[in-house]
Amino acid sequence: MNKKLHALLLISVFVVATCGLIYELIAGTLASYLLGDSVTQFSTIIGAYLFSMGIGSWISKYFEKNIISWFIQLEILVGLVGGTSSTILFLVFESVASFRIILYSLVGITGVLVGLEIPLLMRILRDRYEFKDLVSKIFTFDYIGALLASIVFPLLLIPYLGLVKTSYMVGILNVGVALIVCISFKKEIKAAVYLQTSAILSMMALLVGFVYAGVITNFSESLTYADTIIYSKSTPYQRIILTKKGKVLRLFLNGNLQFSSDDEYRYHEALVHPGLQALPNAHNVLVMGGGDGLAVREILKYPNIQSVTLVDLDKGMTGLFKSNRMLLNLNKSSLLSPKVKVINADAFSWLRQDKKKFDFMVIDFPDPSNYSVGKLYTNSFYKLAKTALASGGIMVIQATSPYVAPKSFWTVDTTLRSVGFHTIPYHNNVPSFGEWGYIMATESLVYKKPTTFLPGMRFITKESLDLMFYFPKDMAKVKTEVNKLNNQVLVKYFEDEWSSVL
Amino acid sequence: MNGHPFYKGANLLSGSNRRSFLLKAGIITTGIMLNGCLRKLKPNTPYKNITGTIKGPNAKAGHILRDKLSLPVSTGTRQVKTLIIGSGISGLSAARYLKMQGHLDFELLELEDHVGGNAHSGKNNVSAYPLGAHYITIANNEDTLLTDFLQHCGVITGFENNLPVYNEYYLCFDPEERLLINGQWQEGLVPEFGLNSTDKFEVKKFFTLIEQFKMAKGNDGKYAFDIPIDNSSADDSFRALDRISFKTYLNQQKLTSKYLLWYVNYCCKDDYGQKIDKISAWAGLHYFASRRGKAANADANAVLTWPEGNGWLTKKLEADVSGHVLKKIMCYSISYNQQGKVVAGIYNITSGTTSTIVADNVIMATPQFINQRLLKEGVTRIMDYSSFNYSPWFIANITVNHLPQAKGMGLCWDNVAYDTPSVGYVNAGQQTINMVDEKRVLTWYLPLCDHEPRVARLAAYTRTYEQWMDIMIPELEYMHPGITEAIEHVECWIWGHGMIYPAVNYIWGPNRDAAKQPVNNTLFFAHTDLSGISIFEEAFHQGIRAAKQVLAIYGK
Numbered sequence A: 001m002n003k004k005l006h007a008l009l010l011i012s013v014f015v016v017a018t019c020g021l022i023y024e025l026i027a028g029t030l031a032s033y034l035l036g037d038s039v040t041q042f043s044t045i046i047g048a049y050l051f052s053m054g055i056g057s058w059i060s061k062y063f064e065k066n067i068i069s070w071f072i073q074l075e076i077l078v079g080l081v082g083g084t085s086s087t088i089l090f091l092v093f094e095s096v097a098s099f100r101i102i103l104y105s106l107v108g109i110t111g112v113l114v115g116l117e118i119p120l121l122m123r124i125l126r127d128r129y130e131f132k133d134l135v136s137k138i139f140t141f142d143y144i145g146a147l148l149a150s151i152v153f154p155l156l157l158i159p160y161l162g163l164v165k166t167s168y169m170v171g172i173l174n175v176g177v178a179l180i181v182c183i184s185f186k187k188e189i190k191a192a193v194y195l196q197t198s199a200i201l202s203m204m205a206l207l208v209g210f211v212y213a214g215v216i217t218n219f220s221e222s223l224t225y226a227d228t229i230i231y232s233k234s235t236p237y238q239r240i241i242l243t244k245k246g247k248v249l250r251l252f253l254n255g256n257l258q259f260s261s262d263d264e265y266r267y268h269e270a271l272v273h274p275g276l277q278a279l280p281n282a283h284n285v286l287v288m289g290g291g292d293g294l295a296v297r298e299i300l301k302y303p304n305i306q307s308v309t310l311v312d313l314d315k316g317m318t319g320l321f322k323s324n325r326m327l328l329n330l331n332k333s334s335l336l337s338p339k340v341k342v343i344n345a346d347a348f349s350w351l352r353q354d355k356k357k358f359d360f361m362v363i364d365f366p367d368p369s370n371y372s373v374g375k376l377y378t379n380s381f382y383k384l385a386k387t388a389l390a391s392g393g394i395m396v397i398q399a400t401s402p403y404v405a406p407k408s409f410w411t412v413d414t415t416l417r418s419v420g421f422h423t424i425p426y427h428n429n430v431p432s433f434g435e436w437g438y439i440m441a442t443e444s445l446v447y448k449k450p451t452t453f454l455p456g457m458r459f460i461t462k463e464s465l466d467l468m469f470y471f472p473k474d475m476a477k478v479k480t481e482v483n484k485l486n487n488q489v490l491v492k493y494f495e496d497e498w499s500s501v502l
Numbered sequence B: 001m002n003g004h005p006f007y008k009g010a011n012l013l014s015g016s017n018r019r020s021f022l023l024k025a026g027i028i029t030t031g032i033m034l035n036g037c038l039r040k041l042k043p044n045t046p047y048k049n050i051t052g053t054i055k056g057p058n059a060k061a062g063h064i065l066r067d068k069l070s071l072p073v074s075t076g077t078r079q080v081k082t083l084i085i086g087s088g089i090s091g092l093s094a095a096r097y098l099k100m101q102g103h104l105d106f107e108l109l110e111l112e113d114h115v116g117g118n119a120h121s122g123k124n125n126v127s128a129y130p131l132g133a134h135y136i137t138i139a140n141n142e143d144t145l146l147t148d149f150l151q152h153c154g155v156i157t158g159f160e161n162n163l164p165v166y167n168e169y170y171l172c173f174d175p176e177e178r179l180l181i182n183g184q185w186q187e188g189l190v191p192e193f194g195l196n197s198t199d200k201f202e203v204k205k206f207f208t209l210i211e212q213f214k215m216a217k218g219n220d221g222k223y224a225f226d227i228p229i230d231n232s233s234a235d236d237s238f239r240a241l242d243r244i245s246f247k248t249y250l251n252q253q254k255l256t257s258k259y260l261l262w263y264v265n266y267c268c269k270d271d272y273g274q275k276i277d278k279i280s281a282w283a284g285l286h287y288f289a290s291r292r293g294k295a296a297n298a299d300a301n302a303v304l305t306w307p308e309g310n311g312w313l314t315k316k317l318e319a320d321v322s323g324h325v326l327k328k329i330m331c332y333s334i335s336y337n338q339q340g341k342v343v344a345g346i347y348n349i350t351s352g353t354t355s356t357i358v359a360d361n362v363i364m365a366t367p368q369f370i371n372q373r374l375l376k377e378g379v380t381r382i383m384d385y386s387s388f389n390y391s392p393w394f395i396a397n398i399t400v401n402h403l404p405q406a407k408g409m410g411l412c413w414d415n416v417a418y419d420t421p422s423v424g425y426v427n428a429g430q431q432t433i434n435m436v437d438e439k440r441v442l443t444w445y446l447p448l449c450d451h452e453p454r455v456a457r458l459a460a461y462t463r464t465y466e467q468w469m470d471i472m473i474p475e476l477e478y479m480h481p482g483i484t485e486a487i488e489h490v491e492c493w494i495w496g497h498g499m500i501y502p503a504v505n506y507i508w509g510p511n512r513d514a515a516k517q518p519v520n521n522t523l524f525f526a527h528t529d530l531s532g533i534s535i536f537e538e539a540f541h542q543g544i545r546a547a548k549q550v551l552a553i554y555g556k
């Protein structure tokens, strides 16, 4: 009996140590996912965690009686706090200011609790081993646990369970220790029934969390994304997912890649500069779609720009790109600029009501993959857009891939022409997307190709622009119908062309 | 109405009342009313999440006319040159035409608190929606009266190569129609998915036939099938088709594919509220062969629709005659005075008082089953009222917070399931340019054609809200498993006499023609039941025809 108990307590040391390290790893990983800059995040988190553990160890001397029952309660608490920590962090991630406070508080609390564990366990075992034996045994198991944690965490837990489920699982292990200790020492502790019940209840709560973790970050979803999902949210309009791998952030809307932070500059430079550089007197710009603020970032590089109006349907999207630090770094806080006015409205209705004129317009909608979005590529929409374009102005439209979906691309061109626009189609290569197409539309044929560009461009030059305007044979213009509200041919072409690729 | 003064003294079991009471009892005991409830999903499960009511045309007015309740004495008399009774499309169109021609001394009386009749619409915080008529097709190009009106209200925005350009916000947005058939939603309503080659051949044969009829002209040089219906050829080789049922005709043509028959049945239910055995072959073919409209910017026969359906057109017509319309005013009798002027007995629904209008002439833009009760002694029409048959309809406007996904084609404007009692639902939000969020209103149409109209009508009046849900929800669940949970609100609407249906030998038989004839050149008639098919275009022309007869009196 006694022997069995000893083994049990030593196993507890092992489990407790493993769990402790995993909490630390979870906090560090979460912080570097969500806040970026992994070296700083990891070292400050580890520092804070170790320091809190120290505080825990120091407090342990104030526990005098009923050490076993204290230990059991402690385990339950560690399980609950640690188990739910990543859920809490994911949920509060959006509001960045409080996020750090909550992150470090959770790290602190977990650290203090974990710091209490080993000293208390040592005191429980104190009378059963000789001191040197005790120290050697405890630290052996402690370090083996740490080793195990550091191996299974990146290799098994994160890839198969994800952060949220891992936390719950580790929490369950902690409470499991509490339960086993509770049962084994039934006779030595007071209020065993109470402790046992609370352990069981906590265990169940954590199990529920484990099962429903999918609501927070979908397990199947995380399988479909190659990189780690660091943010996901369903707004009334779409599902926003942000992933991170190394330094690279990727944004997905309804599963479609919107940008990848390592090559988005190619897309946004191509979208904005061929048009805006040709308009030295442009003052007022309209951006429709593009709630990520990346096109706005490019636009704000021109000192002549006085105002940018951004119309994006989804408050969830613009809100995210106005508040998250990693994303603010990416869009250079463009949406917070005093020149920028963000309007969360449906572009079609907004355009129908708005009477202002714009010198430059960027139409950066998601691809026409369904009938709802398809409306924003119709002759009716372009007719409205035309009324919003100041004379001499330029409108540019992202128009899908002329290589993969030539019919779709040229349908946008045909549709623009059908309402009286002159068009200037062009394309470039964006590695994440492949060969991508844009169309500039003007009311009169006045477009003068820019010969110089602002300093600091990473992609666009006079020479690259010449290449962009040239359409090789495999992307050459094809005859298409006009896309209208009552035929939506574009959606059908788009579906045909992309389904043969995917 | 405080106190219902006119109820006092009324014998509640007067002749007609007793009859309907007995019929009601019979219906309940034979279980017709519960037809459909047998498929109850889970017994005793009320649809907890669903709120709503049953509404319909003003029932009190019906009582007054049908049960001949005694009314208070008239409080006064006034004169008007021309009186129009009923503000459905035909009444509004008559009024508009009079005004256009400068004839301004007229009043238009409507018993409801709104104009539009069967083209009435509703609205909630999700969308406007139709309660009856929900679309028209682009106009036949020769129909200049109609194209002028459509241009006037912005439905036609101009002309290109002599073809009308239709307002692209009113042309039905794509995708237009889908059919749930053999477990999958296919695009379009003509069955395709899962048909074998014989079925496909028959479908093709039918449409080849229709193409011929579309362009066919009679020996008088007129189109065999035209809109308005009275422009059609008098050639008896076509009119003979009115003397057989559509079912018989299809049989004669050896068209027996169950898929084709389903489709043709569906179309007849959709347009006439009855199946192919009840309507004439001429009328059945008219549905397919009378529309030849061409547009510069849309396909032939393209659909025009609005969230509130034809309620939109109603508003346009109403705006043209504002100032002439009196609502909640019901006509309960029409007779002549000694001077040969028409005397209309008027009941004010709000105040409960009656008065008299003496008119030089009156346009009755009301259905004949109403006229039968309004026209009193001295007004002679030689016709058989019993030849006018009306299909009852049940309409449900269903507010859902989402639509469960299904296999195949996604949500369209018109959504139909093969071989179900209803004719499906239309998406009221189809014409929205916004990226719609999940909430929608779906307008579900059920023609009550499984029993004689009289029986079906009475059964409809007797059903409770839950019983309607028991009829509707299993079908919706079949179309969209899991939808019940998503339903928030269902507004039910019953049209007891929804629309005239063109029974065998009705359109070219003697009664329709007789009913169109004016009485004493002072009483004129305009209603879609005088066309025999109930569509906007017919109502529009019925109104103009009667208005022209009135104008002729004044030499205009």
Ligand SMILES: Cc1cc2nc3c(=O)[nH]c(=O)nc-3n(C[C@H](O)[C@H](O)[C@H](O)COP(=O)(O)OP(=O)(O)OC[C@H]3O[C@@H](n4cnc5c(N)ncnc54)[C@H](O)[C@@H]3O)c2cc1C
Binding pocket: B085, B086, B087, B088, B089, B090, B091, B109, B110, B111, B112, B115, B116, B117, B118, B119, B131, B132, B133, B134, B135, B136, B310, B329, B330, B331, B332, B365, B366, B367, B370, B374, B393, B395, B495, B497, B498, B499, B526, B527, B528, B529, B534, B535, B536, B537, B539
């Ligand atoms: C369910 C349903 C769906 C339909 N869908 C379509 C469609 O999609 N497209 C289409 O073109 N057509 C459709 N129709 C046909 C529609 O009936 C006609 O298009 C048209 O609206 C009929 O107009 P009306 O003037 O002939 O008759 P009604 O609409 O019947 O007008 C008669 C008017 O007279 C009033 N009235 C009656 N008695 C009195 C009285 N005693 N005193 C004063 N006023 C009185 C009534 O309240 C009513 O307003 C549909 C009909 C129904 C029932």
